[in-house]
Amino acid sequence: xxxxxxxxxxxxxxxxxxxxxxxxxxxxxxxxxxxxxxxxxxxxxxxxxxxxxxxxxxxxxxxxxxxxxxxxxxxxxxxxxxxxxxxxxxxxxxxxxxxxxxxxxxxxxxxxxxxxxxxxxxxxxxxxxxxxxxxxxxxxxxxxxxxxxxxxxxxxxxxxxxxxxxxxxxxxxxxxxxxxxxxxxxxxxxxxxxxxxxxxxxxxxxxxxxxxxxxxxxxxxxxxxxxxxxxxxxxxxxxxxxxxxxxxxxxxxxxxxxxxxxxxxxxxxxxxxxxxxxxxxxxxxxxxxxxxxxxxxxxxxxxxxxxxxxxxxxxxxxxxxxxxxxxxxxxxxxxxxxxxxxxxxxxxxxxxxxxxxxxxxxxxxxxxxxxxxxxxxxxxxxxxxxxxxxxxxxxxxxxxxxxxxxxxxxxxxxxxxxxxxxxxxxxxxxxxxxxxxxxxxxxxxxxxxxxxxxxxxxxxxxxxxxxxxxxxxxxxxxxxxxxxxxxxxxxxxxxxxxxxxxxxxxxxxxxxxxxxxxxxxxxxxxxxxxxxxxxxxxxxxxxxxxxxxxxxxxxxxxxxxxxxxxxxxxxxxxxxxxxxxxxxxxxxxxxxxxxxxxxxxxxxxxxxxxxxxxxxxxxxxxxxxxxxxxxxxxxxxxxxxxxxxxxxxxxxxxxxxxxxxxxxxxxxxxxxxxxxxxxxxxxxxxxxxxxxxxxxxxxxxxxxxxxxxxxxxxxxxxxxxxxxxxxxxxxxxxxxxxxxx
Amino acid sequence: xxxxxxxxxxxxxxxxxxxxxxxxxxxxxxxxxxxxxxxxxxxxxxxxxxxxxxxxxxxxxxxxxxxxxxxxxxxxxxxxxxxxxxxxxxxxxxxxxxxxxxxxxxxxxxxxxxxxxxxxxxxxxxxxxxxxxxxxxxxxxxxxxxxxxxxxxxxxxxxxxxxxxxxxxxxxxxxxxxxxxxxxxxxxxxxxxxxxxxxxxxxxxxxxxxxxxxxxxxxxxx
Numbered sequence: 006x007x008x009x010x011x012x013x014x015x016x017x018x019x020x021x022x023x024x025x026x027x028x029x030x031x032x033x034x035x036x037x038x039x040x041x042x043x044x045x046x047x048x049x050x051x052x053x054x055x056x057x058x059x060x061x062x063x064x065x066x067x068x069x070x071x072x073x074x075x076x077x078x079x080x081x082x083x084x085x086x087x088x089x090x091x092x093x094x095x096x097x098x099x100x101x102x103x104x105x106x107x108x109x110x111x112x113x114x115x116x117x118x119x120x121x122x123x124x125x126x127x128x129x130x131x132x133x134x135x136x137x138x139x140x141x142x143x144x145x146x147x148x149x150x151x152x153x154x155x156x157x158x159x160x161x162x163x164x165x166x167x168x169x170x171x172x173x174x175x176x177x178x179x180x181x182x183x184x185x186x187x188x189x190x191x192x193x194x195x196x197x198x199x200x201x202x203x204x205x206x207x208x209x210x211x212x213x214x215x216x217x218x219x220x221x222x223x224x225x226x227x228x229x230x231x232x233x234x235x236x237x238x239x240x241x242x243x244x245x246x247x248x249x250x251x252x253x254x255x256x257x258x259x260x261x262x263x264x265x266x267x268x269x270x271x272x273x274x275x276x277x278x279x280x281x282x283x284x285x286x287x288x289x290x291x292x293x294x295x296x297x298x299x300x301x302x303x304x305x306x307x308x309x310x311x312x313x314x315x316x317x318x319x320x321x322x323x324x325x326x327x328x329x330x331x332x333x334x335x336x337x338x339x340x341x342x343x344x345x346x347x348x349x350x351x352x353x354x355x356x357x358x359x360x361x362x363x364x365x366x367x368x369x370x371x372x373x374x375x376x377x378x379x380x381x382x383x384x385x386x387x388x389x390x391x392x393x394x395x396x397x398x399x400x401x402x403x404x405x406x407x408x409x410x411x412x413x414x415x416x417x418x419x420x421x422x423x424x425x426x427x428x429x430x431x432x433x434x435x436x437x438x439x440x441x442x443x444x445x446x447x448x449x450x451x452x453x454x455x456x457x458x459x460x461x462x463x464x465x466x467x468x469x470x471x472x473x474x475x476x477x478x479x480x481x482x483x484x485x486x487x488x489x490x491x492x493x494x495x496x497x498x499x500x501x502x503x504x505x506x507x508x509x510x511x512x513x514x515x516x517x518x519x520x521x522x523x524x525x526x527x528x529x530x531x532x533x534x535x536x537x538x539x540x541x542x543x544x545x546x547x548x549x550x551x552x553x554x555x556x557x558x559x560x561x562x563x564x565x566x567x568x569x570x571x572x573x574x575x576x577x578x579x580x581x582x583x584x585x586x587x588x589x590x591x592x593x594x595x596x597x598x599x600x601x602x603x604x605x606x607x608x609x610x611x612x613x614x615x616x617x618x619x620x621x622x623x624x625x626x627x628x629x630x631x632x633x634x635x636x637x638x639x640x641x642x643x644x645x646x647x648x649x650x651x652x653x654x655x656x657x658x659x660x661x662x663x664x665x666x667x668x669x670x671x672x673x674x675x676x677x678x679x680x681x682x683x684x685x686x687x688x689x690x691x692x693x694x695x696x697x698x699x700x701x702x703x704x705x706x707x708x709x710x711x712x713x714x715x716x717x718x719x720x721x722x723x724x725x726x727x728x729x730x731x732x733x734x735x736x737x738x739x740x741x742x743x744x745x746x
Numbered sequence: 747x748x749x750x751x752x753x754x755x756x757x758x759x760x761x762x763x764x765x766x767x768x769x770x771x772x773x774x775x776x777x778x779x780x781x782x783x784x785x786x787x788x789x790x791x792x793x794x795x796x797x798x799x800x801x802x803x804x805x806x807x808x809x810x811x812x813x814x815x816x817x818x819x820x821x822x823x824x825x826x827x828x829x830x831x832x833x834x835x836x837x838x839x840x841x842x843x844x845x846x847x848x849x850x851x852x853x854x855x856x857x858x859x860x861x862x863x864x865x866x867x868x869x870x871x872x873x874x875x876x877x878x879x880x881x882x883x884x885x886x887x888x889x890x891x892x893x894x895x896x897x898x899x900x901x902x903x904x905x906x907x908x909x910x911x912x913x914x915x916x917x918x919x920x921x922x923x924x925x926x927x928x929x930x931x932x933x934x935x936x937x938x939x940x941x942x943x944x945x946x947x948x949x950x951x952x953x954x955x956x957x958x959x960x961x962x963x964x965x966x967x968x
Contacts, residue, residue, distance in 0.1 A: 165854070165855075168855050169855070172796075172855055172886075172888075173756070173758075173796045173799065173800075174758075175758030175759070175795065258799070259796075259799070260755070260756050260796060260798065260799025260800075260801070261799075263755075263756055263758070263796070264755050264756065350780075351755065352755065437858075440857075441854075441856055441857055441858050442854050442855045442856070442857070443855075443857060444855075444857050444886050445857060446762075446857070446884045446886060446940065446943040446949075446950065447758050447759060447762070447886075447943075448761065448762065449761070449762040449765055449942070449943060449945075449949050449950075450949060451949060452948065452949065463948075463949065466765075579948070580948060
């Protein structure tokens with residue numbers, strides 16, 4: 006095919022172009038022609054198509070996401086907000102922490118190992134790009150039914166991919182989620198979170214300022230993998246009859262990324278870059294247009310200088326390739342020798358591919374011929390914006406009106422059976438089979454990891470300053486009430502930080518939904534965003550960034566609305582954290598918070614095939630008082646242990662606590678069925694030596710306090726039911742090896 | 747007392763090993779794979795990780811790094827040398843230790859807190875322990891199954907060169923539950939589990955791992 010240059014495009018305005026195959030709608034194509042005053046060249050069309058895809062442009066979600074700005078919390082803690090690669094939060098002592106979560110759902114369904122691996126790789130580069138050293142990862146995952154045939158294909162591959170890539174990068178995996186539900190069968194969710202730390206002065210931004218500065222591409226060579234991954238994979242619903250889409254999944258090389266991280270950190274430490282951007286979704290199209298937009302707009306790139314793994318790639322393919330482990334830096338000419346020297350030290354391929362100009366156009370040439378000449382903002386930031394129709398789906402009122410009708414345990418035999426059933430349910434069972442495939446020790450700063458409520462890492466060895474991160478979603482509640490569901494997920498993640506005694510500081514999110522072209526899904530999305538924005542405002546927690554994943558649906562079946570909320574907290578001395586369990590007998594166990602008849606959306610209801618009813622209404626004022634209580638109690642050394650209640654209610658929480666250090670407990674409950682099974686939010690079990698100090702805290706913060714029992718023995722004794730720890734452990738730990746071993 | 751910690755491309759636990767050396771009371775010195783210079787250190791640690799991405803075979807490429815020539819010469823002259831995990835694999839590839847590490851028998855990467863029994867306390871890296879002492883330190887690898895031929899195994903057993911064995915269920919299929927071995931002279935030790943991750947109960951399961959690093963301090967003082 007002849008090279009489609011700007012001159013050719015101008016001379017041949019009527020040439021037919023495959024915009025529809027590239028995922029662009031006719032009006033979007035018309036708008037590109039209007040912007041350029043001519044038809045786009047094939048290279049320009051490639052760039053616009055990937056950058057205007059749902060995944061890159063947020064065209065369906067933008068009108069809703071702006072609430073995070075409109076309802077922004079006034080805070081000094083946010084050093085860099087939404088819009089950069091990742092938000093940056095001040096955690097004190099001169100340290101800044103950046104964290105972000107992203108989805109890699111569709112690629113992980115097509116090719117589980119590589120999809121999950123490159124999900125980790127991508128989010129790690131986002132964090133690195135801010136100037137931070139990545140210090141930990143987490144992986145909230147969702148799958149179809151645990152016993153489904155396809156789950157046995159997808160789950161082991163995804164776990165191995167997360168571990169294979171993260172372990173090789175030397176990043177501890179400090180937590181995550183593994184959740185099963187029918188709706189994820191054709192649409193597993195692979196969300197990956199990364200945390201990075203730096204000094205305030207080290208923050209880097211994606212901008213190409215200063216005419217004459219050099220555009221430098223470094224890292225892996227560009228290959229044919231992941232071409233069109235963004236537009237083809239992330240922005241289209243899977244059709245069961247369609248062709249396999251494997252060629253559009255990227256292939257990762259964690260060794261190259263590890264070297265790229267160390268090389269980049271050395272370059273940052275020497276202060277050699279003006280701006281930097283990683284190459285992820287949309288590859289060079291994204292990096293060049295975003296860097297140019299971040300500066301004055303002018304940039305010239307010689308595309309034929311890009312080092313290739315496959316010499317036959319066309320310029321369009323080079324612009325769209327999503328080959329992993331690549332970075333693009335803006336470097337002043339006086340610093341280029343030093344930059345090249347550091348790359349040589351680490352044996353990293355590096356090429357000057359262009360320079361910043363004083364114009365306002367992004368110009369890309371191929372062997373001297375102009376093939377792209379565009380205003381970069383129109384590519385990167387001025388894509389289409391849709392106010393898509395939304396309508397409350399008919400199911401909502403119908404299921405909300407359903408009355409949950411499941412028997413709750415009351416006799417000793419029923420209590421024992423219920424506790425064992427919940428302990429072994431795939432959603433609540435021990436996840437060691439998964440987490441044993443992840444390195445949690447590397448870097449030597451891991452304080453907490455799975456199965457703790459949150460992951461915690463030390464960031465200063467001398468002062469013992471640390472950060473904690475938790476991710477949560479409760480899709481069952483979001484299905485019943487997406488507005489409350491998002492608030493409840495936020496509250497749960499914040500509470501999971503606070504049980505250890507850390508103070509919640511900031512929020513990130515990964516919003517996983519079905520097709521935005523379905524008004525019902527769009528309503529779920531809009532309600533979730535509204536709930537999250539309102540919740541963050543009320544709790545005083547800024548949203549630092551996030552990610553939207555639409556089109557998680559196969560045919561007409563969409564996933565449950567799954568807003569995964571990540572909360573970052575800070576703890577001034579990790580040595581004083583409150584652990585999640587007790588290792589001695591004779592402690593008193595108390596429940597903080599109120600237990601209502603919240604069986605709707607519970608794991609117990611799910612196990613009995615009931616999805617209806619009403620979700621709880623979040624009481625964020627009470628959640629904030631509980632959080633303050635937990636932080637104050639940690640500082641005053643009131644707690645020996647504290648553990649959150651969520652899915653599986655008190656039954657699951659007690660199971661996890663007694664099994665952690667193999668110390669049992671004797672519990673006495675009134676209204677035992679509801680107490681064990683209900684999933685009312687805002688509750689925590691604490692173990693204390695001194696109930697008096699706890700009582701004082703509870704009345705100070707106006708949180709209900711219920712005595713549960715005492716620790717000790719080799720059984721979990723609940724009223725007349727005695728469950729030997731050996732039996733409980735067997736039920737809790739055998740599920741995963743049986744399913745996947 | 748200076749202990750060198752080597753960084754190959756893809757090394758991960760170099761900072762952890764340096765922290766452990768410093769915690770034991772010695773001074774850690776960073777050694778770079780491309781520099782054939784030991785910077786006057788008294789002992790060397792090859793830390794864990796995925797050097798060169800574990801491509802070809804674990805440790806097979808690192809073994810040819812310029813720094814390794816110097817290290818091999820010094821070890822042959824009696825310098826204490828500890829290879830942890832990937833470092834153990836490098837020592838086997840360099841023929842400083844016999845045998846090879848192959849994929850775990852269950853074919854998964856495995857990270858857990860592992861109980862070990864220390865069986866040889868006369869090496870440069872194990873003298874702080876008592877014979878038969880049980881310790882708990884993290885094990886984390888994908889290729890940790892120690893394999894060798896029968897005559898080699900018989901020799902290792904007969905000469906007391908197995909320094910540590912796994913206690914309980916065999917975690918990775920290693921022959922005779924071997925977790926670590928030493929050379930004839932006792933200055934070179936390879937160990938699959940990670941003592942550098944067990945120097946403080948705050949960040950590891952125990953502080954049991956510190957003994958490996960205090961041992962070498964005593965060896966150097968002698």
